[in-house]
Amino acid sequence: MRCWAVGSPVLPPISLPFSPIIPSPNGASSSSSRGFPNAEDSSYITEPPFPSFKWRLLIAYDGTRYAGWQYQRSPPTIQCLIEEALIGATKLERKDLHLVGASRTDKGVHAWGQVAHFVTPFNYDSLESVHAALNGLLPVDIRVREMSPAAPDFHARFSTLSKVYHYKIYNGTIMDPFQRCYTYHCVYKLNYAAMKEAANYFVGKHDFSAFTNAAHNNRVVNPVKVIFRFDVIEMGALVQLEVEGSGFLYRQVRNMVGLLVQIGKEALPPEVVPKILASRDRKELAKYASGVPPQGLCLVSINYKEDHLKLPSDCPGTSLGRSRSVGKCKVPFY
Numbered sequence: 001m002r003c004w005a006v007g008s009p010v011l012p013p014i015s016l017p018f019s020p021i022i023p024s025p026n027g028a029s030s031s032s033s034r035g036f037p038n039a040e041d042s043s044y045i046t047e048p049p050f051p052s053f054k055w056r057l058l059i060a061y062d063g064t065r066y067a068g069w070q071y072q073r074s075p076p077t078i079q080c081l082i083e084e085a086l087i088g089a090t091k092l093e094r095k096d097l098h099l100v101g102a103s104r105t106d107k108g109v110h111a112w113g114q115v116a117h118f119v120t121p122f123n124y125d126s127l128e129s130v131h132a133a134l135n136g137l138l139p140v141d142i143r144v145r146e147m148s149p150a151a152p153d154f155h156a157r158f159s160t161l162s163k164v165y166h167y168k169i170y171n172g173t174i175m176d177p178f179q180r181c182y183t184y185h186c187v188y189k190l191n192y193a194a195m196k197e198a199a200n201y202f203v204g205k206h207d208f209s210a211f212t213n214a215a216h217n218n219r220v221v222n223p224v225k226v227i228f229r230f231d232v233i234e235m236g237a238l239v240q241l242e243v244e245g246s247g248f249l250y251r252q253v254r255n256m257v258g259l260l261v262q263i264g265k266e267a268l269p270p271e272v273v274p275k276i277l278a279s280r281d282r283k284e285l286a287k288y289a290s291g292v293p294p295q296g297l298c299l300v301s302i303n304y305k306e307d308h309l310k311l312p313s314d315c316p317g318t319s320l321g322r323s324r325s326v327g328k329c330k331v332p333f334y
Contacts, residue, residue: 052119054154055127057082058146059114064181064295065141068107069114078105078142082116085137089130090120102156102302103163106251108294110182113164113301117156127319135321148318149311159308162228164244164301167257167292172237183238184296190264192234198263198270199230199241201277202256209280211256212249213291223249223280232260242300254291262289 059082067075071083079101086097102115124130131147138144153159170176170183171190209223226246233240241257259276262268268288276285311318 052121053123054117054119054150054152056146056148056150056154056156057116057118057144059116060112060143060145061110061114062141062181063105063108063110066107068109069101069103069105069111078111078114079116081138081142082134082144085134086118088137089133092120096121100156102160103299105297105299106294109297109299110295111299114299115156115302115304117150117154124316127316128322131319132322146318146320149315151308151310151312154304154308159304160247160302161305162244162246162303163248163299164242164303165248165253166298166300167241167243167253168296168298169239169241169257169261169292170237171239176237179238181295182298184292186261186264188265190239190261191266192232192239192264194266194270195239195241195260195264196232198260198273199232199243201270201273202227202230202243206277207280208249208252208277210276210282210285211252211259212282213251213255214282221249225249225252230256251291254294254297255285255289257296258291259285259289261292 059078061078063078065076066081067077069078071077071079073080079099083094083097083099086092086099087094090097097118097120099116099118103111105111105114127147127149131144134144134147168179168183169190170179170185171188172185173187175185176183205224205226207223208225212223225248228244228246229242230244231242233242241260243253243256259268259273263270263272272288276288279285
């Protein structure tokens with residue numbers, strides 16, 4: 001029995017790389033099953049009405065041209081393009097894929113370690129073909145780095161233990177043009193020691209209400225988060241701020257970095273951080289600093305509960321992509 005399928009009964013193995021949709025007993029295909037609430041928002045958590053197999057994607061993208069992760073067609077988003085590629089590769093409809101991303105990165109924000117999951121009503125014998133097909137259908141600035149089977153209880157968003165973000169600042173007089181899409185240019189000489197001292201005040205469990213912008217939806221979000229580390233690392237003209245936390249509120253990282261930049265300019269003392277945290281008021285932060293632009297921010301990695309990452313039994317192995325090689329020399333050698 002393939003115990004890693006979501007729901008029952010379990011489907012038999014399929015040898016074709018892209019398997020047809022399994023028809024239901026009444027003759028209708030599984031893809032024509034009933035729709036789901038909030039169809040334009042894949043954050044809903046609803047069990048698929050058909051027996052299904054769950055798959056995990058590790059995704060990297062340059063967010064410069066996109067309006068963030070969250071699904072919308074115009075301007076295009078990462079989720080929209082991933083779903084279009086999945087539709088082409090699996091021949092399923094969007095509502096049947098149930099694609100969910102771990103983090104809703106904003107417009108212009110990049111990712112090296114975004115994670116998402118989706119489901120299919122069929123199994124794969126090997127993931128290399130579908131993995132290659134996805135990258136063939138995606139634009140060059142979005143890539144699926146890995147594809148693997150996932151356990152039924154794995155959830156890209158709700159199985160997370162922590163997320164790691166990096167924010168890069170170019171602290172030179174003249175901006176390096178090759179860094180312009182991936183760093184924030186600060187011409188003021190920054191005091192890194194003051195920034196490190198201030199960053200330590202963020203570490204621990206706090207109410208970050210003062211560091212979040214108003215969200216675009218009405219969902220109630222717990223403002224209490226845990227920051228495990230907040231490092232300020234000097235790399236020549238670059239300074240990299242690395243923050244790991246249990247989760248982050250809307251624009252929280254960019255607002256924290258914006259305050260650290262003001263402290264690095266020596267416009268504010270490091271002790272202002274606990275004062276603003278204690279206020280729990282976004283207007284208090286606005287008196288001292290504004291958020292930094294998105295291009296310096298990158299979602300680097302997401303850490304998960306170990307038992308949720310175990311590969312299910314009787315499943316294809318993880319695909320890391322295909323490598324090509326020439327078997328023998330095709331050019332005359334003299």
